[in-house]
Amino acid sequence: MAERLAEVEARRASVEELRAVTDAMRSLAAVRLQQALAVIGGTRAYAGVIGGALVQAVGLLAEGPARWPPQDGRGRPATVLFGPEHGFVGAFAERLADSALAGVPPGGVLWVVGSRAAALLEERGRPPDWTIPMATHTDAVTATGRRVAEALYRAAADGTLGTVAVLYGRSAQGGAPEVARDALLPLDLGTAGGNGRAVPPLTNLPPADLVPRMVDEYVFALLAHAAMESFAAENAARLAVLMAARQNIDATLDELTGAVRRLRQEQITTELIELATGAEALQNGIGNTSSVRAP
Known part of the structure; x- marks a missing residue:
């Protein structure tokens, strides 16, 4: 006895x-989720501002709106997946992996941001063609987006990649995170951020030099926003899993x-x-x- x-x-x-460890992890996930939700609006607004400025800059070109990169049949279609860096996210990582595998066309390229997502794809027999770790706190999310943007910009500019889609998680209030898929490249430079102003902007660079720089910044802005959405979704999924674990x-x-x-x-x-x-x-x-x- x-x-x-x-x-x-x-x-x-x-x-x-x-239980003590679970409570600490749950608190950390809740804090990171709130931090991400507090800045998502800013990343979305920044992408909109840069897109609008890009439209205005393109309007200064003599040849008018164009697409970037030029669609000349070169390059392989690519999917950029923003996934979780760590575990304890329930079925969220599996849903992202399933969507990535279903969305990559034959002969396509798969880029993955997030060690947990990359490992899961390797287990399923489709290792990423390119991968980097996902940020683990909000201050590093934009830096991660910048790394992806620089690599993507180089690959698209030299013709390695053609069409590019971005796949990421999007946190939904009161529900499980959703899987979002957005077309990224090629960019329609005439409608990147909506309608430009009627008054031509003041610039310090020739339009031919300004537009490529604006394209680079706009691609970064879109990727940074997708990365922040993914970071919020990862922590929302982890918070839900840890709350269920606490009940058990x-x-x-x-x-x-x-x-x-x-x-x-x-x-x-x-x-x-x-x-x-x-x-x-x-x-x-x-x-x-x-x-x-x-x-």
Whole structure:
């Protein structure tokens, strides 16, 4: 009985430690989610501003709006997947991997941002053609977007890549994160960010030099926004998983606490029975001795 009680108490102590770790991870995921949601509006607005400026810059070109990169039949179609860096995201990583595998055309290129997503694709027999780690805090998300933009810009400019789509998670209030897919390249330089202003902007560079720089910045802005959306979705999925884990841990602790109480009560009852039995035996022994010594 004592050994079984000690075993259950040790198990309950282990589960309590697991609850503390889960609470810490849940708090961290909640903080990162709130930080990401606080800046997503800014990344979206920045992409819109750069897109509008690009439209205005293109309007200064003598030949008018164009597409970038030029569609000359070169380059392989590519998909850029922003996925989770770590685990504890439930089925969210699997959904992203399924969407990526279904969306990559034959002969297409798959770029993956996120170690967990890359490992999952390797397990499914489709290793990424290019991969980097995903940011683990909001301050590094835009830097990650910049790395992808620079590599993508070079590949598209030299004709390695043709059409490019971006696949990422998008957090949904009150529900599981959604999988979003946006066309990224080629860019229609005449409608990149909506309609430009009627008044020509003031510039310090010739339009022919300004437009390529604006294209580079606009691609970065779109990728940075997708990365921030993915970062928020990853932490939203992790928060949901950890909240469910906390509920299961609480239920397990309730069961173990009840088991400890029953075992302790059984132990006390057993000890009382043994004490009463011993006292009765002692009393009977004394009574028998007295009867033998009587005259």
